[in-house]
Amino acid sequence: MKYTEEHEWLRVEGDLVVVGITEHASEQLGDVVFVELPEAGTEVTKDEEVCVIESVKAASDILAPLDGEIVEVNEPLVDEPGKVNEDPLEGAWFFKMKASDLSQMDDYMDENEYKDFIG
Amino acid sequence: MGELNRTPLYDLHVALGAKMVPFAGYEMPVQYALGVMKEHLHCRAQAGLFDVSHMGQVVLRGESYEAVARAFETLVPMDVLGLGEGRQRYGLFTNDGGGIEDDLMFANRGDHLFVVVNAACKEADIARMKAALEPEVSVEEITDRALIALQGPAAEAALAGLNPAVAGMSFMDVVTVELAGAECWVSRSGYTGEDGYEISVPEAQAEALAKALLEMDAVEPIGLGARDSLRLEAGLCLYGNDIDTSTSPVMAGLTWAIQKVRRAGGDRAGGFPGVDRIFGDLAEGVARKRVGLVPQGRAPMRAGTPIFAEAEGGDPIGEVTSGGFGPTYEGPVAMGYVGAAQAAVGTELFGEVRGKRMPVTVAKMPLVPANFKR
Numbered sequence: 366m367k368y369t370e371e372h373e374w375l376r377v378e379g380d381l382v383v384v385g386i387t388e389h390a391s392e393q394l395g396d397v398v399f400v401e402l403p404e405a406g407t408e409v410t411k412d413e414e415v416c417v418i419e420s421v422k423a424a425s426d427i428l429a430p431l432d433g434e435i436v437e438v439n440e441p442l443v444d445e446p447g448k449v450n451e452d453p454l455e456g457a458w459f460f461k462m463k464a465s466d467l468s469q470m471d472d473y474m475d476e477n478e479y480k481d482f483i484g
Numbered sequence: 485m486g487e488l489n490r491t492p493l494y495d496l497h498v499a500l501g502a503k504m505v506p507f508a509g510y511e512m513p514v515q516y517a518l519g520v521m522k523e524h525l526h527c528r529a530q531a532g533l534f535d536v537s538h539m540g541q542v543v544l545r546g547e548s549y550e551a552v553a554r555a556f557e558t559l560v561p562m563d564v565l566g567l568g569e570g571r572q573r574y575g576l577f578t579n580d581g582g583g584i585e586d587d588l589m590f591a592n593r594g595d596h597l598f599v600v601v602n603a604a605c606k607e608a609d610i611a612r613m614k615a616a617l618e619p620e621v622s623v624e625e626i627t628d629r630a631l632i633a634l635q636g637p638a639a640e641a642a643l644a645g646l647n648p649a650v651a652g653m654s655f656m657d658v659v660t661v662e663l664a665g666a667e668c669w670v671s672r673s674g675y676t677g678e679d680g681y682e683i684s685v686p687e688a689q690a691e692a693l694a695k696a697l698l699e700m701d702a703v704e705p706i707g708l709g710a711r712d713s714l715r716l717e718a719g720l721c722l723y724g725n726d727i728d729t730s731t732s733p734v735m736a737g738l739t740w741a742i743q744k745v746r747r748a749g750g751d752r753a754g755g756f757p758g759v760d761r762i763f764g765d766l767a768e769g770v771a772r773k774r775v776g777l778v779p780q781g782r783a784p785m786r787a788g789t790p791i792f793a794e795a796e797g798g799d800p801i802g803e804v805t806s807g808g809f810g811p812t813y814e815g816p817v818a819m820g821y822v823g824a825a826q827a828a829v830g831t832e833l834f835g836e837v838r839g840k841r842m843p844v845t846v847a848k849m850p851l852v853p854a855n856f857k858r
Contacts, residue, residue: 395709396521398809399782399816417838419784421520421709421809424838443782 367470368479369430374454375470378461381437382470384430385458386418386449389483394420397449402438403460409435411469416459418449430473433464491537492630492687493694500698500705508603510538513707520709524811527676527714528852531636532706533697540606541626541684544597544617552597555621556590559612561733561756563743567592572656572671574741576733577609582761583729584736585612587721589682591658591671598658598669600631600682602723629669630690635680635714637855638702643670643681646696650681655856664693676711677718677854716817717810719776719849725787726774726805726819732758734765735821737774737849742766773827776849777804777818777835781842784808784816785835791822792834795841801826804835812852819849 367375372390376383391397399419409415409429416427429435438460442448448457464470474482488511497504502513513535515523526532546552553564562575572591576584586605591598601609606625613623634643644651646663653659653672660669666689674680685693697703712722721727727736745751748763756762779785784807791802807818818835826833829848834841 395515396519396809398521399784401783417783419809421713421811424784424786446782 366476367473368476368482369428369473370482371428373427373430375430375473377470380463381461382431382433382464382467383458383461384427386427386453387479388453391450391453394418394422394425394449396421397446400442400446400449400459402440402443403435405435405438407435409433409462418446427459429462431462431464431469432466433462435460435462437461489538491535492690493535493537493632496691496694497535497705502705502707505708507708508538510603512538513705515707515709516705518704520707520713521811523704523706523710524713526704527636527678527706527710528812529636530702530704531634531638531642531680531700532676532710533694533703534633534635534706534711535630535694536633536682537630537690538603539631540601540603540609541629541631542599542601542610542613543624543626544599544613544621545595545624546621549592549595549597552621553592555617556597557746557752558755559616559757560590561742561746561759561762562590563745563752564590564597565752566743566745569594570658572658572673576738576741577612578733578756578758578762579729580757581729582732582758582765584723584727584731584733585609585729587723587727589671589673593658593660593669604724626684628687629684630687632683632685632690632694633674633676633680634683634697634703635674635676635678635706636702637679639678639680640857642697642700642703645700655679655858664696665689666693668693672857675718675720676714677720677850677852678714679855679857712806713808713810716806716808716819717813717850717852718854719819719851721774722806732761732765732770734762735770735772735774739766769824771824772802772821773824774805774819775822775827776847776851777807777820777833777844778847778851779816779818779835779842779844782816783837783842785818785837785842785844789818789820789835789837791820791844792836792841793826795834801833810851817851818844822846
């Protein structure tokens, strides 16, 4: 797993990268009440806003962590946004993407670095 | 930014695991371990305890209640003189332009008037009252008492566990009773749409009273986050968001708060700031009105969301002033201002969220029915 400073996690599954948000982020956000997902097939560039999640408090963007193409989105999240709080690391992944340059992953933190980052 | 104030319940909030945030000059609990959603639902199902000690408590005394009431009527378009002893009423400080300077609660406590004002406005409110009322009426800010709200269908049973006398109170009754050994000024009121009480308690005994209530199974501490979603579902205005110095009470849909006796043709008509505009609005209607709004999608429409009459083109015809997710409503809820022509319940409008126009329907308020004990 790799972690971004925006509190996203990236997990490589075969030739795809699965993206979600960390437990820390889900706790900070509070109860998530709305998730807007991108469409499968969308070409994205790194740091582009691709999802919106809204908690009871505020809206937040999820950024594309890598250049590439969104190939699958987690549709059930739209009906069950609360999953982001219940199961952020497994069930509540947001999208799977095909990265055009996997070496972009190298810029991100590993688990220990992320733990230090959030203090 | 100056130092933040702390209420007498600060240590208790921290001990209860509250997340503290700056609010109106105070460090206040925004949520506890349950989280905003569960706190909200708990308050509607059982009872929630709120620290509202940041609000201003003011006692006005004069020669008699009547003398104080007549003086106070020069500041508010409400019937103060006709308020019965042991009764409370909602009021508004208006300005010369007919806008709202603050909303408040006032109670006839026999020999004095007890006023509760919003935290962010309290300094200005007290200055306004002193300038207008002294020396005939003394304006004393009460700084040695906390203010606690206990709200929800189980509030009566919980508070009656400490003193059975409170069970006999009706909505907007005010009494002085002993609770957990403290002399408390209790009103049957609140700002959640639920039955419940607001309790002014001496500072030194506030924590003991709060703990006595929190020991009861039905009572959970509730933070500002849920207080906001509860009052929004209940259709209640938040000063600074839904009403401000430019909104007239008529625009805000608060004409019910202006009793007949103070309106044109009434025995004590007028005599308050902004009377010309307010009487004009009452007689001729207003161009914009506050309405309930229900977004048809799942996306919340938050304060500042522009409202349009059409799915494309045109200028905004209004704006959301409070919006978010309603845990009891189980969907996004909002209120805001729209043109009078678009204010009828059922009107289909569009709110622009992140550049996209989404359907939103004008809805009857409150969005969740009130549960007051009349």
